[in-house]
Amino acid sequence: MTPSSRFAGAVAVAASAALGVTGVAGANAGQRTFQQTYPRASTLCAAVAHGGGSKRLRSSAAQVLIDCNALQIGFNAAQAAVLAGDASIASTIAAERTSVSLLCAGPKPHSTACHHARHKDSRMLNALHNRRIHLAWVYYKTIEANRRAFWREIDALPGGANVRADLPIPVQSS
Numbered sequence: 370m371t372p373s374s375r376f377a378g379a380v381a382v383a384a385s386a387a388l389g390v391t392g393v394a395g396a397n398a399g400q401r402t403f404q405q406t407y408p409r410a411s412t413l414c415a416a417v418a419h420g421g422g423s424k425r426l427r428s429s430a431a432q433v434l435i436d437c438n439a440l441q442i443g444f445n446a447a448q449a450a451v452l453a454g455d456a457s458i459a460s461t462i463a464a465e466r467t468s469v470s471l472l473c474a475g476p477k478p479h480s481t482a483c484h485h486a487r488h489k490d491s492r493m494l495n496a497l498h499n500r501r502i503h504l505a506w507v508y509y510k511t512i513e514a515n516r517r518a519f520w521r522e523i524d525a526l527p528g529g530a531n532v533r534a535d536l537p538i539p540v541q542s543s
Contacts, residue, residue, distance in 0.1 A: 397505070397543045398451045398504065398509060398541065398543065399447075399448045399452045399508060403441060403444050403445075406444060406512060406538070407440065407516060407519075407535050409533055409534060410437070410516070410519055410534075413426075413523070413532060414433070414434070414437035414441075417430050417434060418434060423528055423531065423532055424528070425531060426523075426526060426527075426528045426529060426532065428527060428528070429527060429528070429529070432526060433523065436519055436522045436523060439515075439518075439519070440518075443511070444512060444515065446511075447507075447508050447511040447512050447515070448508075450507070450508070451504050451505065451507070451508040454500070454501075454504040455501070455504070458497050458500060461493070461497060462493075462494070465490050465493050465494075466490070468486065468490075469483075469487060469490045472486045473486060473487070501543070502542045502543070505542055506540055506542065509538060509539070509541055512538055513540070516535055516537070516538060520534040520535070
């Protein structure tokens with residue numbers, strides 16, 4: 370294995386660790402479905418859409434469906450924003466990694482230019498890590514605010530006070 374390919378591999382591992390890239394079990398921001406994010410709300414929405422749900426809420430079924438639609442739209446927008454941000458970060462990491470590996474390839478992997486490129490790459494990865502944390506924070510704050518608004522609306526409907534709400538969604542950094 371050449372020094373430049375080892376370095377490229379190390380950068381890939383560091384980038385993955387810095388960005389918190391894990392499998393679906395770890396589920397980073399935006400990777401969960403609507404049903405996984407809002408299990409009780411999605412169950413209520415599906416039941417009301419099929420003419421079921423709480424007997425007390427059936428008289429307000431149209432309003433429940435409007436609220437469900439608003440929750441779904443808010444979720445889709447938040448998910449799209451965080452996934453687009455992740456894609457942008459991933460492409461930036463790939464471009465930076467390629468740039469460093471090209472500059473440090475060949476007989477002078479310890480040159481001053483290579484050292485400066487690695488230092489710049491390290492600063493870039495740190496900035497991208499901070500950007501990823503911010504994207505995740507905005508995502509979780511948004512879906513939690515949407516959850517609270519949805520359940521506030523349901524609670525205000527006749528018979529809605531007896532429906533159990535989804536648990537709060539904690540803000541995470543990945």
